[in-house]
Amino acid sequence: MERLISPRVTKEIVKKHGFRFTKSLGQNFLVDENILYKIIDGAEVDKEDMVIEVGPGIGTLTQGVAERAGKVVAVEIDKTLIPILAETLGEQENVEVINADILKIDIHKLIKEKSEGRPVKVIANLPYYVTTPIIMKFLEEKVPIQNIVVMIQKEVADRMQAQPNTKDYGALSVAVQYYCEPEIVARVPKTVFIPQPKIESTVIRLKVLKEPRVKVADEKMLFAVVKAAFGKRRKTLLNALSNSSLNIDKETIKKMLESSGIEEKRRGETLTIEEFAKLADTLCAHI
Template sequence: MDKTKDLSSKSAVQRLIDRYNFKPNKAMGQNFLINKEALNAIVNGADISAEDEVLEIGPGLGTLTLKLSERAAHVTAVEVDKRIIPLLKQTLQDVGNVSIIEGDFLNPMVAEEIKECLAGKSAIVVANLPYYITTPVLMDIIENYIMIKRAVLMMQKEVAYRVVAQPGSRLSGSVKDYGVLSISVQYYMDPQILLEVPRSDFLPSPDVDSAVVRLDRRDKPAVDVQDERMFFSLVKAAFGQRRKTLFNALAGGLGYPLGKDGLKRVLERAHIDGNRRAETLSLQEFADIANELFYTINS
């Protein structure tokens, strides 16, 4: 890499934003990574080959984009902030295998542009996600998981641990991190935390620490269910009132015309104690309940 293009230091980033009189927007989560080891860990963790298509969400100044372009066949970079596009183009002016899409990744019209750039190929997603859109982007990736080989995502540390959480786990103290997000991601993806990144490794520094999560697409969902919509409705109802027992949470929020006696029979057939709390159930146990619910309603 041309050393004049290396933006993995505080001084280099500061010079670039000063040259363009650019003011990072805190509300948009514009915190630029300035740790070379962390940048390399993200790229290495993505396992990019010379044949791979990479989709980068929020390239910012292009620091990570440069490193991705050295490994991939092509990088599609989606940037929502029009103000930063001139800086991004300056960084990438000598790079021939990067396409920049201006717009919101979550906008359906932008999604069509991305599909055109990928030309039917599966992509590796890499992103330093602004904290305010982490969950919507994660859910979009999950819903379109067929198009994605894997994803390597920087996100708020607390959210990262929710993504990989197992039944009964806690991030700290009374904060319960296993929930709807954990199950939604793990149903389609196999997640692991690659590294933690302190707030001091960003310019400007955010208010929280971060972590990098790798998500590998499963060949098939983690558990077999008869009706995915019913499965996720069940999960959301179970976690909708965490302080209640599983039976009471489902009785009040499931929305299916079972009645308490019917719900009791469903749980008995699934061999689940209704006095348990939702955060103690595994994906398989939720699947067992969902399947018994499906059979009961459709019998």
């Protein structure tokens, strides 16, 4: 099979199969070899690894990953792409394609059945509308993976790696950095896709930490506090937390902030993950 990364080959395959791009699935096929290998290099894939690829499209990235990995499991939601993948990846003996919605799959079971004990890495060119749910599924379910390397909307990648006291810092920043060490791998222009998207993209590597960045008594409380703090960014922590789904009265919130050593007039965007953890633990201990 010819190299799929070529714009000519991609167009020929799309035309041959009469494939129609589905806007609702955010389908944009990569046609730039430089970016393709930045994704694969960023994931540090080798023959010892199993790679789960989310959204293989016509198999362009899959083909490159299969050259390096011991096994590739490609999960594609669009059933119209399955016969195309059977053709484009038919010669790749270490590739298995699954027609399914990654958000509905038991990933722990998938890894147990397919990995044969190999280290597992995740690679994806994600549809922008499901970026956060897919990434958080892998992280929140504590799937045993080493890293996630994804091509996503630039603004989302910027939020994932943002630090306190910046405009991009928010609940997503805290959630991702609680589980991972994020690092930008490459900025991606619109011109490397067919069809061209309207937005700029970024390849980001999320190196999954062996243990969460901070220890907390209750993760649900931590993320409830984070959500409340960023729910009304303009409000002080005292007002944001006391007017939230936490259902804790203002006086109690005031005492808990004081006990945590956090000034009540600060805003959520100024707190580090460690400070959020301390506040969550203080609330847990007194409620």
